[in-house]
Amino acid sequence: MKVEVFVDTDFEAGWTDPAVPNMAWNYDQTNIEECEYVDGRYYATYEPMVLTEPHTFTYLTEQGRQTITVPPGTYGLLDE
Amino acid sequence: MASISGQNTSNIDQVDGFFTTQGGSGISPQPVLTSGTQAAQVGESWFNPDVTQTFFRGASTTHKFVKMASIHNYGQFIGIKANGELWYWANSNIYGQAMFTTLNAWTRYGTDTDWEDVTGGQITWGFIKGGDFYFMGYGGWRMRGDGGTATESSPALISSSETWVAVSMSAQTTTIRNTAGEMFFAGYNTDYGTGQGTTSGQTATFTQEQNGLTGVTHHSAGYRRCVMVRGGQIYTTGNNIQRSAGPLIASNSAINGPILTYSGTDIVTVTCFGDDATLAITTGGQVRMAGEANQYSRPDNSTQDQKGTTGQANEAFSILTGAGSGWTFLIAGKTSSSTNWGAGIKNGEAYLGGTYSQVLQVVMGNSQSSTWQRIGTTSNFQCIEMSGGNVNEMHVAFSTS
Numbered sequence: 395m396k397v398e399v400f401v402d403t404d405f406e407a408g409w410t411d412p413a414v415p416n417m418a419w420n421y422d423q424t425n426i427e428e429c430e431y432v433d434g435r436y437y438a439t440y441e442p443m444v445l446t447e448p449h450t451f452t453y454l455t456e457q458g459r460q461t462i463t464v465p466p467g468t469y470g471l472l473d474e
Numbered sequence: 475m476a477s478i479s480g481q482n483t484s485n486i487d488q489v490d491g492f493f494t495t496q497g498g499s500g501i502s503p504q505p506v507l508t509s510g511t512q513a514a515q516v517g518e519s520w521f522n523p524d525v526t527q528t529f530f531r532g533a534s535t536t537h538k539f540v541k542m543a544s545i546h547n548y549g550q551f552i553g554i555k556a557n558g559e560l561w562y563w564a565n566s567n568i569y570g571q572a573m574f575t576t577l578n579a580w581t582r583y584g585t586d587t588d589w590e591d592v593t594g595g596q597i598t599w600g601f602i603k604g605g606d607f608y609f610m611g612y613g614g615w616r617m618r619g620d621g622g623t624a625t626e627s628s629p630a631l632i633s634s635s636e637t638w639v640a641v642s643m644s645a646q647t648t649t650i651r652n653t654a655g656e657m658f659f660a661g662y663n664t665d666y667g668t669g670q671g672t673t674s675g676q677t678a679t680f681t682q683e684q685n686g687l688t689g690v691t692h693h694s695a696g697y698r699r700c701v702m703v704r705g706g707q708i709y710t711t712g713n714n715i716q717r718s719a720g721p722l723i724a725s726n727s728a729i730n731g732p733i734l735t736y737s738g739t740d741i742v743t744v745t746c747f748g749d750d751a752t753l754a755i756t757t758g759g760q761v762r763m764a765g766e767a768n769q770y771s772r773p774d775n776s777t778q779d780q781k782g783t784t785g786q787a788n789e790a791f792s793i794l795t796g797a798g799s800g801w802t803f804l805i806a807g808k809t810s811s812s813t814n815w816g817a818g819i820k821n822g823e824a825y826l827g828g829t830y831s832q833v834l835q836v837v838m839g840n841s842q843s844s845t846w847q848r849i850g851t852t853s854n855f856q857c858i859e860m861s862g863g864n865v866n867e868m869h870v871a872f873s874t875s
Contacts, residue, residue: 406614408623410678417663418616419675443674451670453681454619454658458635470675 397472399438401426411469415462416453417443419470442470503528506839506850510536511580513551513563513871516833516862530837537561537580539873542859545594545611546645546809550574551859551871552599558587560601563871569597569611572628583629593695594861595643600650601629605637607650617648619660619680633680644695644746645808650680655690657683657702657732665698665728667712673728683711683732696746697808702732706739708754708791717781718752718765721790724783736764736791747771747816747828748808754791759799761818764790769814769829770844771806773797803855809862816846817860817870822853824872826860834860834868 399405399421408420421438423429429436445466452461503526506512517530539553539561549565560583567574573583591602598611608629609618616623620632636652643649647661647668658680659668666673669683692703699712701719710719711731717723720735729735740756747753751765753773767777774796782788800821806828808814815828826835827846840847849872856875862868 406623408616408676416621416677416679416681417670417675418621418678441674443672445672449671449684451681452686453677453679454633454635455679456635 395442395472396430396437396439399423399426399429399436401436403438405438409470409472411471413467414443414451414464414469416451417470419472440470440472442468444468504531504533506531507534507872507874508850508852509854509874510534510538511542511553511871511873513549513869514834514837515549515869516837516867527833527836528839531839535580537873538875539857541592542857542871542873543592543594543599544859544861544869544871545569545599546596546861547863547867548597549867549869550594551869552583552592552594553580553859553871553873554589554592558589560584560586560589560592560603569625570599570627573610591638591640593641593643595648596645596863598643598648599629600641600643600648602638602641602650603629605634605639605653606631607633607638607641609648615646615661616676616678617643617646617661619648619650619658621678640693642693642695642700644697644699647695647698647700648680649693649695649700651690651693655688655704657687657690657693657700659683659700662698665713666730667698667700667728669700669711669732671730685732687732692743694743694745696752697749698728699746699749700732701744701746701752703741703744703754706741706757707734708736708741708744708752709733710735710752713749716750716766717790718746718750719790720752720764721782721784721786736762738762738791743804745804745806745816746808747806748812748814750808750814751806752791753804753806753816753818755801755804756793759801759820761794761797761801761804762791763794770827770846771814771816773801773804773816773818773820773825773827773846775827775845803857805858805860807861809864809868815860815862815868817858818846819855819858822855822875824849824852824855824858826870830862830868831860831870834870838870 541554564574588604601608709732751771803819806816815830860870
């Protein structure tokens, strides 16, 4: 995925998707200088998670193990 | 008779700062250790021709460790003693300001005696203490395992919901094992390195690998991969660009695992020689190797790759008969500059090898070479730690029993 970023974009912050609470995403680039520059705009890329079949994750919380089954779909998409 | 500081001048070497028997420069390199612990680093950016690179060899101390770790980018070591005490030596306190309060001297951290394991990544540390997992260092790569991104300047309790027994970090993953031999991962999913069935994003909270293995007895995190020992066999997930996973995998594509990649039943421990090779110690104390050999991953100093499938002449994980037996310890890794290194202990003798060990060999008194060479003359080494960010930041520490 390719999205526009700005000089004040926080490349370390990352983002999450409530449907897959054990995962997080970041841009492939670590700063604005690494981004593509076209017609005065900067573009960063990232890879969302694409599930073609249900996938089960067992992850840890403060309360212990949590198991979820995530249905097919694309996850980690950044709101634009 | 004249005297200085209470010492007869004929005995001047006993006075601090006086070394009349050691040449015109007034100081000499520290001797290679025979007992205790000694650290060293490379020094290619060395501009004084009056001294040699052997001056990058530190003084031996009487401290002895059963486990040591360091991080790639800084001169910092953390060691665990046989009695469960945690000690450190650091020449910089970065990423550990609240822990490394004393510099350039082995210093005990706290008073606890239940430290069990320690590992270092690029700028991250992991610990197991009393079965719990602690994290220190940069948190932005989601290697903490609790979903957070905060950087910790001293060991911070992260996970106590499982009883953990071993932790291993690569540059951007944390791999951790519980008493049941189950594997959990955090960090970047690149190349399926976290065993989650995806290469997208990061595993933010410790998540069990997708195949639910139990009974894993040893594991090692490497560059975008993890290698696990279960029933003496090897399971792998992640990067396999140099076919370092084993003879059951014919492709060099990243492995969406963990899956069985070596079906022999004689493996005790494994270590990842960067993304080039995997080294394993067998129940008989021999070394098996899979992958690329041109960076001298093989302790027998052959440069023959072992990337073949079962039955091929170059079958992966064939025993390196020329390396002999008696191996009890192997570690290896990859610097941030894509070059690899290794170290090991055979019959109590310490060895260094691999491309990025070549200047460290000089520091430790050997000829400059990528080949595996013995360090010192002592045969009672117990553990070695080695790491580095680039050719000017390689560092190593040796400890005897």
